[in-house]
Amino acid sequence: MSERVDVLVVGGGMVGSAFALLLKQGSPALNVVVVDAERSEMPAPEANFGLRVSALNQSSEAVIAQAGCAQGYAQLRQCRFQHMQVWDADGTGQVRFSAADIQTTHLGTLVENAAVQALLMQALGDNLRVARVQSIQRLQQGWQVTLDDGSVIEPALLVGADGALSRVREAAGISTSVQDYGQHGLVCTVRTEKPHDATAWQRFLPEGPLAFLPLADAHQCSIVWTLPTTQAEAMLAASPSDFEQALAKAFENTLGAVELVGPRAAFPLVARHAERYCEPGLVLIGDAAHSIHPLAGQGVNLGFLDAASLAQELLAALQAGLPIGHTRALRKYSRQRRGHNALLLNSMTGFEWLFAQQSPAWRVLRNLGMRHFDNNRLLKQAVMSVAMKPAGVHTSLQ
Ligand SMILES: Cc1cc2nc3c(=O)[nH]c(=O)nc-3n(C[C@H](O)[C@H](O)[C@H](O)COP(=O)(O)OP(=O)(O)OC[C@H]3O[C@@H](n4cnc5c(N)ncnc54)[C@H](O)[C@@H]3O)c2cc1C
Structure with a gap:
């Protein structure tokens, strides 16, 4: 016997x-089930920081608050960073952003993925089922999902x-550009060795960017070091002390000596x-729809x-008397988000390419560009306001 629900979300990331949670906030009567193969556990306060962290911007924090988790989120160990410093390994160009430049409290927050996921999963309560999706079949009308617990x-x-x-x-047979x-x-x-000063640091090297992201402890940073695959393998295999030296050197010892934790x-x-x-009756969100360079x-x-956009469109359609998941709502969501995501994806690919260029002409151009940008207060403020400030997120049925 199959179970009928209004919405099945595969993936409780x-x-x-x-x-x-947004959907349930807007329409508590909806029967929403989230299935994930694993339940994320809240890291213990004394545990080492998790390997996967994210720099959440204020829009994401607004979504978490709208999902009813503002209080829990405020209690997670986190670093609200005030500054971002980006510079080119190959020249003098650098850009420094500060929250004070756009009269905001912080540019973003470094939090552990596992902690955010655990917080949201806890809030889901009985709406979360821990099981793995085994198969998905297209029916004449709709979809049938079989879980490994037999349901x-x-x-x-x-x-x-x-x-x-x-x-x-x-x-669904949806192909991707890769x-x-x-x-x-x-x-x-x-x-x-030195405190991180609530700053997200990023140095662009010819092989790729190296980020030191500030954690809740003033002397700990999460590292994302982009390297060609063979170099990454070598750095994974290097002894801790060789690795620490190579990392500090690649970062120009900006925060002094570094020591691996974990x-x-x-x-x-x-x-x-x-x-x-x-597709009719099916929609993609998050990394299922797009994954992007982490730079x-x-x-x-x-x-x-x-x-937020999908929840908003589904709730608006319900309010207009349409059934849940009506194609009109799905298409509106897709129109709103696909172009925006494509723009970001292409920009990241362009950035990655620009900083990989080694010819003198490109090096001069990129350093001049960074210096000009750093000195142009109005341009910097305009870019920061778009990138950091919360976008309007309206999800309640009014
Ligand atoms: C090195 C690195 C650094 C990054 N840094 C940042 C950053 O600073 N800021 C930022 O915004 N982004 C960052 N990202 C990207 C970010 O991690 C992803 O965009 C984000 O995790 C995607 O979230 P999601 O919920 O869409 O998918 P996921 O986190 O991948 O979650 C998918 C969920 O689906 C579940 N699942 C999958 N298959 C099944 C199945 N068959 N049955 C049941 N459950 C299933 C999984 O268990 C998982 O919980 C980074 C990525 C990388 C690689």
């Missing part, structure tokens, strides 16, 4: 969980929030974009905007 679910709307290698996307950067993002946590890991960097976001730390921030 940050994006899928936030989306389900079979037929939702009015199937939401794919199951990450970059989405099964939902595959089942760009393999031939790079890995090496991540780890380090203790730094393990290292590396993730392949591949940009993907789904050719379309919806600007935008991946999950785009996903939270997808979640």
Whole structure:
């Protein structure tokens, strides 16, 4: 016997969980089920920082608050960063952004992915089921999802929030444009000799950007070091002291000596974009729809905007008397989000290319460009206001 629900969200990552909570906030009567293969646990206060962290912008924080988790979020260990400093390894160009420049409290917040996911999953309560999706079938009308605990679910709307290698996307036959950067993002946590000064630091090297992201402890940073795959492998295999020296050197010893805290890991960097976001009765959000180079730390921030936009369109359609998951709402969501995500994806690819160029002409141009940008207060304020300030997020049925 299959179970009928209004909405089945496959993937209770940050994006899928936030989306389900927004929908329930707007229409508590909806029967919304989130399925995830794992339940994320809240890291213990004394545990090492997790390897996966995100720089959430204020729009994402607004979504988390709208999902009913503002209080819990404020209690997570986190670093609200006040400054961002970006510079070119190969010249004199640098850009420094400060929250004070746009009269805001902070430019973003560094939090552990596992903590945000655990917070949102806790808020889901009985709406979360821990099981793995085994198969997804297209029916004459709608979709049928079989879980590895034997249950079979037929939702009015199937939401794919199951990450970059989405099964939902595959089942729907939605193809993706793929760009393999031939790079890995090496991540780890380090203790730094000097305090990080609530600053997100990023140095652009010819091989790729190196980020030192400030954590709740003033002397610990989360590292995202973009390297060609073979170099990433070598750095993973290097002894801790060789690794620490190479990392400090690549960072020009900006925060003094560094010491590894815990393990290292590396993730392949591949940009993907789904050719379309919806089908009748099915829609994609978050990394299932797009995955982006981490150099600007935008991946999950785009996903939270997808979640807010989809919830908003579904609730507006319900209010207009349409059934949940009506194609008109899905198309409106897709129109709103696909162009915006494509713009960011292409910009990141362009940035990555620009900073990889070694010819003298490109080096001069890029350093002049950075200096001009850094000295132009109005231009900087305009860019920061768009990138950092909350976008309007309206999800309640009024
Ligand atoms: C090195 C690196 C650094 C990054 N830094 C940042 C940053 O600073 N800021 C930022 O915004 N983004 C960053 N990102 C990107 C960010 O991590 C992703 O965009 C984000 O995690 C995507 O969230 P999601 O919920 O869409 O997908 P995911 O986090 O991938 O969640 C998908 C969920 O689906 C579940 N799932 C998958 N398949 C199944 C199945 N068959 N059955 C049941 N459950 C399933 C999984 O268990 C998982 O919980 C970074 C990425 C990398 C690689």
